[in-house]
Amino acid sequence: MPKRAYDVLVLGAGGVGSAALYQLAKRGIHAAALDRFHPPHRFGSSHGQTRIIRQAYFEHPSYVPLLQRSYELWREIEAASERSLYHEVGLIEIGPTDGIVLPGVMRAAAQFHLEIDRYSAAEAKRLFPQFVFPDDHTVVFERRAGYLKVEDCVAAFLAMAQRHGAEVIADTEVARWGHDGAGYCVSTSTGEYRAAKLIIAGGAGAKVLLRGINAPLQALRKHMHWYEIDDARLQESSGAPCFFFESSHGYFYGFPELAGGEGLKVAEHGGGETWEPSWNDNQSADPEDQRRIEAFLQRSILGVSRRPVRHETCLYTMTPDENFLLGLYPGDKRIAVAAGLSGHGFKFAAVLGEALADLVEQGSSQLPIEFLSPNRFAV
Ligand SMILES: Cc1cc2nc3c(=O)[nH]c(=O)nc-3n(C[C@H](O)[C@H](O)[C@H](O)COP(=O)(O)OP(=O)(O)OC[C@H]3O[C@@H](n4cnc5c(N)ncnc54)[C@H](O)[C@@H]3O)c2cc1C
Known part of the structure; x- marks a missing residue:
């Protein structure tokens, strides 16, 4: 028997998943995030005290508008959660x-x-x-x-998401997910969950969660x-x-x-x-x-x-080109994906959360994310 049903389930509640959950909850969307561990934790990519944040992005100038929005969102979550997260x-x-x-x-x-x-x-x-x-x-x-205080950022997003009514389902490993005509069914170590839409933000676990598209991670x-x-x-x-x-x-x-x-x-x-x-x-x-x-x-x-x-x-x-994978799941407008952050993604977590929420809510985002589309690796 399925446990609970949501508008959106977020698979992975680390840096990006926690930010996406906050964005969904803030918009009044009935959402939950599933995580194999109890975030913030030290078994993924979002721990170890600090992450550098900067705007003059040597990797590619196309990231700069996303960073500028991210700065605004970091200040927003700082104010909302009354925590000091960004240290200039x-x-x-x-x-x-x-x-x-x-x-x-x-x-x-x-x-x-x-x-x-x-x-x-x-x-x-x-x-x-x-x-x-x-x-x-x-x-x-x-x-x-x-720098950003990395664990505090994840904790702030999750706390604020919960304050807006979202659920964080910890210690629950996603084994697989699929569509059965009525919606998505997510099978986990603690039972089945259902949702109309999915966000996949599994960090280093994304390769397994995205095995359907053979992501080059x-x-x-x-x-x-x-x-x-x-x-x-x-x-x-x-x-x-x-x-x-x-x-x-x-x-x-x-x-x-x-x-x-x-x-x-x-x-x-x-x-x-x-x-x-x-x-x-x-x-x-x-x-x-x-x-x-x-x-x-x-x-x-x-x-x-x-x-x-x-x-x-x-x-x-x-990823092979060290740029993120961010966009709709190839062939399915009800799933948004962020993966392959290639060791430079935390500073973007706030804006990636916003982009993912836009994608599942509206099927597109006004943010300039086209250059990160997962379709660039489609064969
Ligand atoms: C040493 C180091 C230094 C870095 N320095 C910087 C820096 O200075 N600046 C910067 O911007 N970025 C930096 N980064 C990169 C940045 O930290 C990552 O890009 C970012 O934290 C990735 O976030 P994420 O949400 O994708 O992954 P995570 O935060 O790891 O979240 C993924 C979550 O998914 C969960 N999960 C995975 N599979 C499953 C499953 N099957 N079922 C349930 N849950 C699952 C995991 O438990 C995890 O909580 C650094 C990374 C590292 C490792």
């Missing part, structure tokens, strides 16, 4: 002038008139003495950038490290920004020490080992990843120790 500490980005990051930042900033300060390595050394800048690199500083296990600091200038309270370095060694990024200690957080954006959705809780560290991180710290940051204080693993879900 700024971001320095460092790289070769002919690399990927710097030209991309400049292109997006020029196209959308975004405020960016550009410095030579010598000027940057004077302004940010805690960082080491190679002489032939350029540095940009984006003032309207910073690859999940990667990634590491986050926290190190004790020896220099107070690396603290947020001293004005230290987030940072993103491109060099011949790879892409490394991190966050100042937040109030309450726990050290400076740092991670590598590239690489990662393939992860299969077997849901094993493998949180173990990788000595090679740690070696690369410590070599980066040695090269690039002054006043941070080699004393690790915390380590966590997390999942990227990659």
